[in-house]
Amino acid sequence: MSSSALSLPLTVQPHHRSSSASSPASPSQLKQLHAHLLKAGIPLSSAVSLSDVASLCGVSDAASFAYARSLFRHCYSSTTPELILWNSCLNALSSSSPSDALLLFSRLRFADILPDTFSCSFTLKACSRTSSLSLGKAVHALIEKLGFQVDVFLLNTLLHMYCRCEAMIDARRVFETMPVRDVVTWNILITQYTKLGVMEIARELFEVMPERSVRSWTALIAGYVQCGQPKEAIQLFQEMENAGCQPNEVTVVAALAACADLGALDLGERLCKYAKSCGFLKNVRVCNTLIDMYIKCGCVDIARNVFDGMTERTVVSWSAMIGGHAMHGQGEEALELFTKMEESGIRPNSVTFVGLLHACSHMGLLDEGRRFFTSMIEDYGLVPEIEHYGCMVDLLSRAGLLEEAHEFIRKMPVEPNGVVWGALLGGARVHKDIKMGEEAIKHLVKLDPSNDGYYVVLSNIYADAGHFDAAAQVRRLMRDQGVKKTPGWSTITINSVTHEFVAGESKHPQTEEIYKKWDELLHEMKLRGYVPDSSVVLLDMDEAEKEHVLYRHSEKLAVVFGLMNTPPGSTIRIMKNLRVCSDCHAALKLISEITDRQIVVRDRNRFHSFKNGTCSCRDYW
DNA sequence: TTAGGGTTAG
Known part of the structure; x- marks a missing residue:
């Protein structure tokens, strides 16, 4: 019920109760309703939901609390034991206002009411959310005193509380002494180690756990991504598939994030198809990550298609897309999208402004940039x-x-x-x-x-x-x-095989052919006015040697390899660990013209898309 | 009525 019933109290449905997830009424609304119902002769218990009462319990002054308790008794005491009401309130408050849940628990103790496993569980959740380790320990002591140590559910909540408070010695002690563990127990601990960045222990636990769920796999995959190990994440994802475990939305998000980091377009596309077939594209977070994956794999247009097709967008969707246009040198699109975002009523956050400012700096839009910087502070109250x-x-x-x-x-x-x-x-x-x-x-x-x-x-x-x-x-x-x-390296992925080229190295089996093809290209490039820019070579050597070093820059080798091993006319996508040097930038422009190919390079800062002799960065980078 | 995994900047 709640808000609609409150605005039209006489239409209250007698047995319709809100779930605890809906927004509770405010105390004053509730008092109003109470008065109204009394007048209309409608029984209070039929209109007041537990979450409404819970919102009252959140009020810390004694009078409101007394009022809430009287509502309890008035509405329910004839049919329901009081502890369930306390628990319902604890449950509601542990999510909506955990500090009030803790307050309520202390009141419960003060009223000499004996908590059950549910009361303890909700209270521990509130402790987790407020990082109240000392209170959590007090609840732990109570659990032991009351003999609740056999309840796996409760002990999992306890374990989770210790993990959230980063009290790993206590967490381990709970884990070691648990009489029964289930898959959730293991997942909690694994997740915590991934959060602490200790992937070795997380992996060890994963390997020895007796039974795994989708969440176990997902927790570890997401952990690898968060710890900057996307290759391991992808490997594990493939193991998961081989093990016959079906990825869900969260798994897909984690795997897509790994693809974004690696620039692994082929797997990213496969995940996209899978997500579509499962109906996951209705999920905003899946779409957000999908957008990010396409952006970081150099396909900003496809990312935009995904974005345009979304029925619901969050600030993350808008920020990702704005930042994506910026990264690809599409400043106008980024700014236009921001206007649309404002029109749609979604409030930009600080990440949105990072994207916008990027767009301005990449395009040299000085006045707009200054304007956005001022606007973020003055119009949106954001701290730079x-x-x-x-x-x-x-x-x-x-x-x-x-x-x-x-x-x-x-x-x-x-x-x-x-x-x-x-x-x-x-x-x-x-x-x-x-x-x-x-x-x-x-x-x-x-x-x-x-x-x-x-x-x-x-x-x-x-x-x-x-x-x-x-x-x-x-x-x-x-x-x-x-x-x-x-060392500079560049990679190119062809038919799902990633080939890595390191500057100056000649480990690749096709090295000889690559050099030969390069020499042919160089000849044509020089005819079109290419002059090697050896100033980027910081070594004591003569000019000819410097040029030789320049010709072995990794992105040149990767592009030449790409030209040799992909069908004519197809786009070549390169990833590079450093920024593209000015000589390679000039060279790739010419190569795109000579070979009539689009070459997309992701460097550590942004994208360069070379086509017909020009670059999307307009040489402003 | 209780527990565990997810997205945008770098």
Whole structure:
């Protein structure tokens, strides 16, 4: 009943009660209703649901509580034992307002009423949700005193409480001494270890558990994804299929997230088909993850189709899609979508604004970016986080406003991180500002001395300005700091087999043919004006050697391999661990033109889609 | 009337 009945009290259905999930009436509404029903002569018990009463119990003043108890007695006491009413309230409050559930439990104890296993279970749930370890321990003691230690259900709740409070010694003690364990017991513990990032123990438990449910598999798959081990997640998913266990919505979400991380489009597509056949696409979270998977696998158009086809969208759906357009250099689409989002009445959150600011910085939309930054604070009351500051510094410094960017960093209320200084450094490179580059690197070296990327950029700035001695000094600095260059790798997946290419390595069985094909391409590229840009090579060697190093960059090898092993006209998709270097960027533009192929490269920041000699980033990256 | 797994930024 609740709200509809409250607005039209005389139409109350005598035996219709709301479930505890529906929103309870407020105390004042309830009092109003109470008065109304008394006048109309309708018995109170037929109109007041337990969850309504529960909402009253949440009121901490003694008068309201007394009123709630009188309602209890008035409505139910002739037919139902009072403890069930307490339990119903505890149940409702443990989800809606756990601190009130704890308060109610203390009142129950104070009233000298003996709790049963249900009361304890609801109270432990409230302890979990409020991380009240000491109260949880008190309930544990009570459980032992009352002899409830044989109830698996209750002990699982207890175990869960200890896990949520990260009291793993207590959790293990409960687990070890449980007289009976069921699959839920194991799942709780496995999930906790995945949350703590201890995947080895989670896996061990998974291996030895006597019986597994879909949730056991899913918990471990999701754990691998959360711990940044998507390959293991996919492997386990395949094991799960082989074991004949049917993935459900949650499993699909976890597996799709792994595909997104890996750029594993083939499996992602298969999961999409499976989800469709099971009717999972009605589930918003499945669709959200599906959108993310398609975006991160380079298929922004398909992602948009999924998005457009959704009947219900959450802030996550909108944010994912806006961020996706931004990542693919589609700034206008991102901004248009934001307008639609506002029209639809969904309130943007801080992630939405990260996507929007990304879109602006990738497109050089200075004024819009500033506007969004102000709007998120003033119109939406959001507090900017480090990511937002990073986007703003990126936006300003790319636009050439390096002084303003620097000033912005100095005024930031949060400590700038490597992303923020890195953005200033990037701007300094584009605008050939040595002073600002040096300022940025000063902080970057302190924050992250082992990251070689920054040195490369600084050296490029020097080399650009003709300061070759300074460039050499950077190389010395790198050596002195013990900085090793992160090997660049690129992967391409063909017929479900992922081929990895590491810069300079020649491990792939088709290496000879790849080099041969590259030489042919190089000839054609040079005819079209390609000049190798060896400034990106930070090694002491002569020009010819530098060019040789350049020609063995992993994304070039992967693209050539792709050209050789995929049908003409098909899109080539590459994943790269670092950012695309400027020489490869120029080369891939030409290759897309010469071979009439679309080449989509996912680098660590964004997507580059090369087609007909141009890139979707419009060379602004 | 009680317990366990999920999505967007990086």
